[in-house]
Amino acid sequence: xxxxxxxxxxxxxxxxxxxxxxxxxxxxxxxxxxxxxxxxxxxxxxxxxxxxxxxxxxxxxxxxxxxxxxxxxxxxxxxxxxxxxxxxxxxxxxxxxxxxxxxxxxxxxxxxxxxxxxxxxxxxxxxxxxxxxxxxxxxxxxxxxxxxxxxxxxxxxxxxxxxxxxxxxxxxxxxxxxxxxxxxxxxxxxxxxxxxxxxxxxxxxxxxxxxxxxxxxxxxxxxxxxxxxxxxxxxxxxxxxxxxxxxxxxxxxxxxxxxxxxxxxxxxxxxxxxxxxxxxxxxxxxxxxxxxxxxxxxxxxxxxxxxxxxxxxxxxxxxxxxxxxxxxxxxxxxxxxxxxxxxxxxxxxxxxxxxxxxxxxxxxxxxxxxxxxxxxxxxxxxxxxxxxxxxxxxxxxxxxxxxxxxxxxxxxxxxxxxxxxxxxxxxxxxxxxxxxxxxxxxxxxxxxxxxxxxxxxxxxxxxxxxxxxxxxxxxxxxxxxxxxxxxxxxxxxxxxxxxxxxxxxxxxxxxxxxxxxxxxxxxxxxxxxxxxxxxxxxxxxxxxxxxxxxxxxxxxxxxxxxxxxxxxxxxxxxxxxx
Numbered sequence: 217x218x219x220x221x222x223x224x225x226x227x228x229x230x231x232x233x234x235x236x237x238x239x240x241x242x243x244x245x246x247x248x249x250x251x252x253x254x255x256x257x258x259x260x261x262x263x264x265x266x267x268x269x270x271x272x273x274x275x276x277x278x279x280x281x282x283x284x285x286x287x288x289x290x291x292x293x294x295x296x297x298x299x300x301x302x303x304x305x306x307x308x309x310x311x312x313x314x315x316x317x318x319x320x321x322x323x324x325x326x327x328x329x330x331x332x333x334x335x336x337x338x339x340x341x342x343x344x345x346x347x348x349x350x351x352x353x354x355x356x357x358x359x360x361x362x363x364x365x366x367x368x369x370x371x372x373x374x375x376x377x378x379x380x381x382x383x384x385x386x387x388x389x390x391x392x393x394x395x396x397x398x399x400x401x402x403x404x405x406x407x408x409x410x411x412x413x414x415x416x417x418x419x420x421x422x423x424x425x426x427x428x429x430x431x432x433x434x435x436x437x438x439x440x441x442x443x444x445x446x447x448x449x450x451x452x453x454x455x456x457x458x459x460x461x462x463x464x465x466x467x468x469x470x471x472x473x474x475x476x477x478x479x480x481x482x483x484x485x486x487x488x489x490x491x492x493x494x495x496x497x498x499x500x501x502x503x504x505x506x507x508x509x510x511x512x513x514x515x516x517x518x519x520x521x522x523x524x525x526x527x528x529x530x531x532x533x534x535x536x537x538x539x540x541x542x543x544x545x546x547x548x549x550x551x552x553x554x555x556x557x558x559x560x561x562x563x564x565x566x567x568x569x570x571x572x573x574x575x576x577x578x579x580x581x582x583x584x585x586x587x588x589x590x591x592x593x594x595x596x597x598x599x600x601x602x603x604x605x606x607x608x609x610x611x612x613x614x615x616x617x618x619x620x621x622x623x624x625x626x627x628x629x630x631x632x633x634x635x636x637x638x639x640x641x642x643x644x645x646x647x648x649x650x651x652x653x654x655x656x657x658x659x660x661x662x663x664x665x666x667x668x669x670x671x672x673x674x675x676x677x678x679x680x681x682x683x684x685x686x687x688x689x690x691x692x693x694x695x696x697x698x699x700x701x702x703x704x705x706x707x708x709x710x711x712x713x714x715x716x717x718x719x720x721x722x723x724x725x726x727x728x729x730x731x732x733x734x735x736x737x738x739x740x741x742x743x744x745x746x747x748x749x750x751x752x753x754x755x756x757x758x759x760x761x762x763x764x765x766x767x768x769x770x771x772x773x774x775x776x777x778x779x780x781x782x783x784x785x786x787x788x789x790x791x792x793x794x
Contacts, residue, residue, distance in 0.1 A: 218531035262317040271479040313370040321366040323419035327356035447511040465512040538614035668793035
């Protein structure tokens with residue numbers, strides 16, 4: 217299974233040294249923090265402007281903005297729509313004299329500055345940006361919004377009258393764009409109900425740029441650019457306000473950080489922080505047991521990680537599946553952690569399929585998976601359940617291998633090329649939901665398990681102990697008694713579902729569901745897979761099996777209910793393993 221070659225591979229050893237040590241951002245517990253990333257960008261743009269010709273980060277940022285604005289020009293309304301401005305930025309004809317960068321800058325402070333430099337008529341501003349009358353005055357006094365990153369530059373350009381450039385950046389990592397803010401600007405309806413990006417724009421915008429016509433600040437005409445920065449590739453609709461140019465952290469990596477690292481004039485201190493930031497972006501954040509995909513990857517990292525992924529793909533895929541503790545479905549080469557009814561339907565409809573099993577763009581009610589699979593096969597769509605063909609002990613070892621190498625393995629998977637990444641995206645999403653904590657079960661201070669157990673096996677251990685106590689007293693234990701004693705409410709995962717009425721079912725060679733052969737009460741459900749089935753012998757000679765899906769909240773619910781119902785006379789304790 218490639219484990220020994222993997223452990224002895226010199227390139228893997230080098231990657232371990234690179235990724236198995238915490239980055240600077242992890243050391244300070246800020247590995248995926250918007251405010252910390254904004255502070256890094258503030259330092260980047262404020263402290264690294266020595267090389268004015270090639271690797272000035274502001275000039276490199278303007279290159280990105282010109283390119284992205286061109287790609288998004290049909291739905292972005294910015295000063296780069298002015299050809300004179302765009303040409304001067306694109307040809308580096310704008311000389312950046314000084315840079316002041318700030319994080320969390322108050323919108324009301326900027327609005328006050330605009331007011332101070334634009335004169336008043338009868339106590340109101342006649343027109344500023346999209347605001348009229350005394351709206352800006354209300355924003356200046358009441359707004360609680362803060363700009364993630366505000367960059368203010370003095371510039372010189374013979375072809376432009378503007379003497380100042382402001383770049384307003386909305387930085388988003390995992391959060392959404394934001395919506396209505398209550399108690400923000402009383403009496404300014406359009407501003408108060410706007411999304412955060414729109415509020416940034418309304419509260420800070422000068423008049424639309426016209427050569428020689430922008431209102432001055434300190435006697436200098438001003439150009440303003442609004443930017444929406446996210447981990448994802450920029451696309452139409454990612455930001456609700458058309459005044460914002462959409463860029464990604466991958467743009468920052470490819471067009472700013474990588475060129476700066478190539479410059480011989482970069483100081484060793486700047487090189488260290490930029491390298492640490494690059495390594496942090498490529499490394500998926502591990503928040504407890506949550507795995508957040510990479511934000512961006514540098515070219516060197518991408519090449520290394522892609523090569524290793526291709527070399528050890530079976531090992532990595534099987535280890536991830538084993539660690540996820542779920543049975544996955546695969547349509548073509550894409551994994552799903554559930555019966556992929558919707559995905560199959562979308563693929564079939566895209567192929568123009570006409571079928572009595574599809575009514576009005578929906579699957580026929582209660583259509584079972586065998587017919588879906590048969591229909592998909594007719595149109596060349598591969599679909600199957602992923603079966604590793606491994607016994608429980610081997611799966612346990614693979615799961616342990618994943619846990620011990622999680623930092624490197626998640627980096628390898630998240631370092632894949634876009635096409636390869638898409639094939640395992642659902643698998644990573646499932647892993648991101650999994651809590652891989654193992655547990656020990658004690659009864660009267662005696663450990664019941666020989667090694668730490670996953671959540672499902674912990675639940676089975678508790679229930680089997682109850683069964684053994686009942687049997688030792690000569691009391692009956694039947695399927696009905698099990699379901700009466702441990703009703704579905706003990707496991708919220710099944711209580712919220714619609715397929716199962718009970719947690720226990722009698723083991724059968726074949727199940728029937730709506731007159732069709734099935735693996736369980738629902739076709740394809742992994743709970744009734746004979747490999748690793750959770751069987752319990754009853755006192756009436758029947759064998760029953762327990763449903764397998766137990767998540768953290770389900771196990772906690774079981775322990776809570778067992779204690780509440782006094783199912784054990786003596787002390788039962790469940791503790792996370794060290």
